[in-house]
Amino acid sequence: MNAKWGAQTRIESAKELLAQTVDSLSGTPNLEIALRVYGHQSPITATFQDCNDTKLEVPFGPDNFNKVKYRIKSIQAKGTTPIARSLEAAADDFPDMTTRNVIILITDGLEACDNDPCVIAKKLKDKGVKVTPFVIGLGLDISYLEKFNCIGTYSEAETKDAFRNVLKNVINKAVLNTTVQVNLDDIYKSPKETDVTMHFYKAGTKDLIYTYVHTINKFGNPDTLNIDPKYKYDLVVHTLPQIEKKDIAIIRNTHNTIILDGPQGYIKVRFSNATRPYSVETRITEAGNDETINVQQINTTDKYIVGKYNLEILTLPRTYQNIEVTQSSTTTIDVLAPGLLSYKAGSQIVGQIFLIHDSGEREWVCNLDQNSKTGQWYLQPGNYKIVYRNKNIRSSSLTVETDARIYSNKTLSINL
Numbered sequence: 190m191n192a193k194w195g196a197q198t199r200i201e202s203a204k205e206l207l208a209q210t211v212d213s214l215s216g217t218p219n220l221e222i223a224l225r226v227y228g229h230q231s232p233i234t235a236t237f238q239d240c241n242d243t244k245l246e247v248p249f250g251p252d253n254f255n256k257v258k259y260r261i262k263s264i265q266a267k268g269t270t271p272i273a274r275s276l277e278a279a280a281d282d283f284p285d286m287t288t289r290n291v292i293i294l295i296t297d298g299l300e301a302c303d304n305d306p307c308v309i310a311k312k313l314k315d316k317g318v319k320v321t322p323f324v325i326g327l328g329l330d331i332s333y334l335e336k337f338n339c340i341g342t343y344s345e346a347e348t349k350d351a352f353r354n355v356l357k358n359v360i361n362k363a364v365l366n367t368t369v370q371v372n373l374d375d376i377y378k379s380p381k382e383t384d385v386t387m388h389f390y391k392a393g394t395k396d397l398i399y400t401y402v403h404t405i406n407k408f409g410n411p412d413t414l415n416i417d418p419k420y421k422y423d424l425v426v427h428t429l430p431q432i433e434k435k436d437i438a439i440i441r442n443t444h445n446t447i448i449l450d451g452p453q454g455y456i457k458v459r460f461s462n463a464t465r466p467y468s469v470e471t472r473i474t475e476a477g478n479d480e481t482i483n484v485q486q487i488n489t490t491d492k493y494i495v496g497k498y499n500l501e502i503l504t505l506p507r508t509y510q511n512i513e514v515t516q517s518s519t520t521t522i523d524v525l526a527p528g529l530l531s532y533k534a535g536s537q538i539v540g541q542i543f544l545i546h547d548s549g550e551r552e553w554v555c556n557l558d559q560n561s562k563t564g565q566w567y568l569q570p571g572n573y574k575i576v577y578r579n580k581n582i583r584s585s586s587l588t589v590e591t592d593a594r595i596y597s598n599k600t601l602s603i604n605l
Contacts, residue, residue, distance in 0.1 A: 228243075229264050230244065232267045233267070280313050294340070297326070306339070323362075373411070374448060374449065387400070390423045392436050460487060463526035475496065496513070498512055506569060539577060541576055557575075572594055573595060
């Protein structure tokens, strides 16, 4: 710790920033701190290192922030690095094992004594000692990172500025503990919906602050997020259609729960009798709103907020469906596979194709390409009329009508 970091030694930089941090923590509700130091009592020599040189300098207690700060200022780096023994002793420093207990370990060296920090960390876990270690390595070779993975969350700091930022992040995560979970409730008010992107914007702006994919953690709950409470936020959750919550205030030093109604089910559009792949899209809108919320490929399934929807399946002619999506269920729309109409003409023609309904009514389907002598379309099964004339003949009386019967998965070739 006596190695130089710019104009200061590492120990001087660490003491300065730790004192500032203790000042910033003073007055935090429901927080007590303690100070344990190692390698500061017995000087190391060529023949001796004191592996018991670890001491609880300031015990836990209310309003002891000044005591910790002043003791930090008088610490001198003299001895060795008994990380394992210090970690084991620190676990016994906590007066109450039912609270949230956190150790922040700051070191510029590896374990120098005969104990293995990984073994100690496992022993503490096996004993049910609930401590969360955070390790900050000052100027350590990054090749040693894996040495600390078994202890807890590791962060490296190669400069004083980096140490300031790392320490701030660790304090925010470990001590101040301002956390957020986003509950996407189903129709039963249970936060079971997940796997969608969430964007947190600074409230009233388009300044994007955080992006997360919503996750259910291993305990079956919405995952915990660390979000800076200095802003208010507008939250956009990219369900179909998206849901929003505006002007969200995050309460500092507590666990915040943001609740949105996000019950979802599924829509699947498929060809019920296709013998080959066909590429067809479905335009999906909410009932009563013509704005497109999704274009979904045939034979795929997508998730939607529970409610009523209008589907325009881009077959020829168009297929329309009005449906309702229900919680966690799949609404399946079956469409007959198309057939292929192919034509050839002796000269360029102009005209259109019409579907003939059972009532005899004609429905326009598409226009012929007047700049080509050939054309083909995938059409839904049914009876059609091709109405056309030679492009270069200027007489309506020479209009021709040709019947076409289309079957699923079949090709009909016509000479016009």
